[in-house]
Amino acid sequence: MIRLHLHVDVSCVPLFYSLFEKGVVLSTRTGCTLRDFLCGQLGLSDEYLDQRVQTLFLDARPVDDVDKAVVRDGSVLALSAAMPGILGATMRKGGRYAAFRKDISQHTDECGICDTSGRVTVKLFNMVAREVGGGLLEAGIEVDGGDLQRIADRYPGKLNRSIRSARMDDRAITPDTSLFSTLSEEPLLLSVSIAG
Secondary structure, eight states, X not given: OEEEEEEEOGGGXXXXXXXXXXXXXXXXXXXXXXXXXXXXXXXXXXXXXXXXXXXXXXXXXXXXXXXXXXXXXXXXXXEESOOOHHHXXXXXXXXXXXXXXXXXXXXXXXXXXXXEEEEEEEXXXXXXHHHHHHHHHHHOEEEEHHHHHHHHHHSXXXXXXXXXXXXXXXXXXXXXXXXHHHTXXXXXXXXXXXXX
């Protein structure tokens, strides 16, 4: 896997948030509760998780209790702030209408906690993407080079003006749009930091 680090202007960071809607992969500790994964490993505060993150899906099932749902190797996790309408109210964790979806909700994991290493796909939506995405970008996320190419195609001028420096596998490279086309077929470990 190619390691790509981009040092960018702060105005450029939101261009990468679309990566989170498709999902990014994190190599991390798994076999832990969802709270431990989000707060202990990704750095969210308990207050942020309890108050801001209103909708959680773990392996396509809504989650009501982040202290009982267990993240496993290969899990897919989706996080969102409150969503509007009856669908949003029904999917909200621990919400008034949670009983309507009890058959599809995440149940307590019978296998319990078993700490191990693994890979988790994380999807972030709306305010959560904007508030949490920057930290994940800085730490490093696994993405498909084609997804990065689509961002470069959509914002070529802005991206070129905003990237201050770039490194690929620990060597300095010229950050231009041709770089992204050469990486479009590659799996990438992408990290993005903000220029000071």
